[in-house]
Amino acid sequence: QQQVKQSPQSLIVQKGGIPIINCAYENTAFDYFPWYQQFPGKGPALLIAIRPDVSEKKEGRFTISFNKSAKQFSLHIMDSQPGDSATYFCAASISGAGSYQLTFGKGTKLSVIP
Amino acid sequence: DAGVIQSPRHEVTEMGQEVTLRCKPISGHDYLFWYRQTMMRGLELLIYFNNNVPIDDSGMPEDRFSAKMPNASFSTLKIQPSEPRDSAVYFCASRPQGGTEAFFGQGTRLTVV
Numbered sequence: 001q002q003q004v005k006q007s008p009q010s011l012i013v014q015k016g017g018i019p020i021i022n023c024a025y026e027n028t029a030f031d032y033f034p035w036y037q038q039f040p041g042k043g044p045a046l047l048i049a050i051r052p053d054v055s056e057k058k059e060g061r062f063t064i065s066f067n068k069s070a071k072q073f074s075l076h077i078m079d080s081q082p083g084d085s086a087t088y089f090c091a092a093s094i095s096g097a098g099s100y101q102l103t104f105g106k107g108t109k110l111s112v113i114p
Numbered sequence: 115d116a117g118v119i120q121s122p123r124h125e126v127t128e129m130g131q132e133v134t135l136r137c138k139p140i141s142g143h144d145y146l147f148w149y150r151q152t153m154m155r156g157l158e159l160l161i162y163f164n165n166n167v168p169i170d171d172s173g174m175p176e177d178r179f180s181a182k183m184p185n186a187s188f189s190t191l192k193i194q195p196s197e198p199r200d201s202a203v204y205f206c207a208s209r210p211q212g213g214t215e216a217f218f219g220q221g222t223r224l225t226v227v
Contacts (some may be wrong), residue, residue: 043205043218100214106156
């Protein structure tokens, strides 16, 4: 059973566009939602994270929007650049468990065309 | 700190052989995670340790897989015997107690032929 569903699988946008990646979760016990960015040949790295007590979080050009009632969250990349081309993973975990064990979506491969 | 260090970066082995993947977590991190990444299944958690003790190994696919953490600075993931369907990128990640961010190594790309 996939607990975090991510879409789309791949995404191509032109430089300056605003790619949007969506995730939906099932387990209402999840209370920590990070996004990880992975470049080819590298491990995933934390990009931005949100907790369900806020509906939006911005860090630079990256924004997470969170809809607790719909159990959905999304990543927006403003003014996208070719250097943003990477695979993006949403994830979810339960902080009360102590381990912050991450359940990942399957990833979205983003290509930003110059 | 050099980050999470995994070795080897690439491993090609024949079906039936034993494979050992190695990980050195970031010093001071109490949690260590092993993940497997494939196109079909994405990133799957195999096992994680807290203070060198295995806590949850429910993601280990079968008895051919085993993991150890003999001390705070070293962990291994062993596959014996290996099969072609084990081909994947295996990541190790670590996290400090009380922290939320998992720090990943660069991964080991395993190919079983």
